[in-house]
Amino acid sequence: MPASQTSPPSPTTQLISVVLPCYNEEAVLGRTHDRIARALRPVEGVRYEVIYVDDGSADATWNLIRTFTRESPMVRAVRFSRNFGHQAACLGGLKEARGDAVVLLDADLQDPPEIIPEMVARWRQGWRVVSARRTARHGESVFKNLSAFAFYRILDRLSDHPVAFDTGDFRLLDREVVDLLTGLTDRELFLRGAVSWAGFPETAIEYQREPRAAGASKYTLPKMLALSRSAFLTGGSALPLRIPLGTGTAALAAAFVMALTRRGRPKALPLALFGAQSLAVGVVGEYLHAVLRQGQGRPSYVISERIRSTIPGAVLASVEEVA
Template sequence: MPASQTSPPSPTTHLISVVLPCYNEEAVLARTHDRIARALHPVEGVRYEVIYVDDGSTDATWNLIRTFTRESPMVRAVRFSRNFGHQAACLGGLREARGDAVVVIDADLQDPPEIIPEMVARWRRGWHVVSARRTARHGETAFKNLSAFAFYRLLGRISDHPVAFDTGDFRLLDREVVDLLTGLADRELFLRGAVGWAGFPETTIEYQRDPRAAGESKYTLPKMLALSRSAFLTSGSVLPLRLPLWTGTASLAASLVTVLTRRGRAGALPLALFGLESLAVAALGEYLHAVLRQVQGRPAYVISERMRSTIPGAVLASVEEVA
């Protein structure tokens, strides 16, 4: 990245918010909290707040978070009424954050919180987005590694805006970027795609992703497919909309070739055309489904409880919808 994006550090004390989406992380959350606390060591001109977002956990995750809020004045937390998904939890954390910059990091310790101070240092030099790029993914299956590699390359190929390869949601966002993202009307925000669409100055920090410290991955195959669908539908590409045109052209060409050459089994062509037409209709159906969810106007999540730490400690509980 060009050095021209940097600027002198400001003498003003900045607040950095660290957002941790959580879903059934009781096995690892105490270790996560300890590493976060040790990683966010005091730096001149910087102070931190930590925001836990419980995405409808069914284990002891919320009880642990309640303990953290009572023990540390810099911890706040919100609890969703049910599991709304990782992207909704990230969005909820961004909306809760008060910082001049916000770091989003998963709670499973695959992403090292120790590089957060370096992210903050680069932000103070003038970068609006500091992304963590994975150079290796330890402890993950060959299928997961291959599918992730292919996902980012394919998304980058069809997208109408830049896509950062091999980066998840572990990144720092300037307040200007956060305000833009939280103000979007998207009901299903694909965070990393929206960051690329916004086009703010971005730099990356490379790291090797660790295996999960405990527990199981919450990104099951159905959730990975759902995230991929959301990514491709919101990538800004017109490719899916052009599939019916290409399918029709290919079908007509195939029919013409069959007529001219008089080759092929009798039932092969109708079956092939039926398959192509089905794929085209499926692509249109996905877009119509996405439009339906958008115009329904439902919130991305519902908060059932909110907690913040005071001296000696207080709990604020509410039930509210967040658009």
Template sequence: MATPVPHEGPPRPYLVSIVLPCFNEEEVLERTHQRLSRAVRDLPHEIVYVDDGSTDRTWQLIEKLTGETPTARAVRFSRNFGHQAACLAGLREADGDAVVLIDADLQDPPELIPRMVEQWLKGWSVVSARRSHRQGETVFKKATAYTYYRLLASLTQQPVALDTGDFRLLDRKVVDFVGNLGESELFLRGAISWTGFPETSIRYERDARGGGETKYTLRKMLALSRSGLLAGGAALPLRLPTYLGVASLAAAVGVGVARQDPSRSAQLGAFGVQSLVCGVLGEYLISVFRQVQGRPPYLVLERIRSTARPTDPAPKLVEEYA
């Protein structure tokens, strides 16, 4: 393991922010809050909930939990903007000298946070939780996740942390940098690796969900994968037309030498190749279009502030936005 580059060390006293993106987590949220509170009770901390447009009782539970916990606060989106947007909002809201991102479904153990803080205190700017085993997930999801991250690492022009999700601790410098990137479709995992700040990892076994169903449907997983490839600067997809063109010319020469007539299947194959190339280029154009639009990645509907924050002039209140 490489020697960490000192990040000037945390101030004394320091604050650790724990950010929890939430989307329809009513079945598990109270248990998550209890386990998290026990796990970090000896750390100077704040808890930041981000409700990503839940349609169940998640926000009502967050209001209850923040009312009972002086160090907890929350923001609520106007609608569902997606997990990456919720993580980004949490980073921007957090005041901590270090910020921990962790999902609210109890797949990632909050008891690991003190160990992550220990590594941060040693000088690491990024402390990732690397999964050695994934319980409660299908063989298909495990296999595709394993393959995807290795494919991403081979295609992109930046380092990629293998078998690592968004369960990470980030130093304030990393948080400020990532939070101000200004990308409309931020692929957080890739952005963190791209910064190049000193990073270490802690291995753990990922548990099954504490309740409810996964919010990462196949469609959302495909969208996240696409964002990772596009945001990571993968050059291979843009070079596909060249490679396919050379292959097509070689095939044409081969057919001519063998004096074989083009078949119906060959015509359909050529059409399929053209469609694939157009689709790849279209994905990049869509990404560029969304970036040029300049729309914010999320909209905050309301905010619950913490009674423990010294900057608050009054007890906990709700700020509403039109």
């Protein structure tokens, strides 16, 4: 066994939880459920449970999920009181999961559930994190492909720890990793950054990401920017805090050079100083906002309904439940 691995989990305690965050996915959810049911073929010593997390959908997503729970004893579900975002939905699913390992999977079929058994096989070999690495992103715009490519590489440069390239939230996490993540107190938890920060033994399975089976991407540009903000500000890097110092030093150096060589442009100096001050204030402001969010102590999400049983209609309402 490679030195980077640890002892395999006991074959007598292998329940695998598959968590699917959902937001307005009625157009594709039926196909997703069918493919998951076919993909989770029986493996000796392994049982599965599927947990749907409805992140405040405004369409028929929750009604479909309720139907799934009535049809299959392996399905459970929770519903948020409103849309709290993809990362909150992933975290909520991790907290609901009972498995010895948990697989995070989006519901739009861009990430193939058929590779879950291979993930489980790698986990049974002793890997604590099994990531799915995208080698291609079909059906996405040039901007989305370029921005995603740049995002992971810039994050890796800024981060204080290694970051897995081209790897989203589609991954298998051992119970030890799940317990660590769900025990963190971060209010704006960036899951893939937290997994990298934890440093557990990790391997990857490569695949080509397919176009969405139906519907439109829920990651609009504002949501992509919000995710990037969380990644850079709460992902563990101290480098942004040092930007004002470097910028101020560069501005002073530039001002000195301009004073010597560009005496006919007196407006350049105050403009450069203004830009440096604005950038410094902006960076500090972002960090203060992150501190405010953390200090408020508000929950990441609120659960309005939970289906724990496969008995028709067995919905436990708990509108004030938070996590």
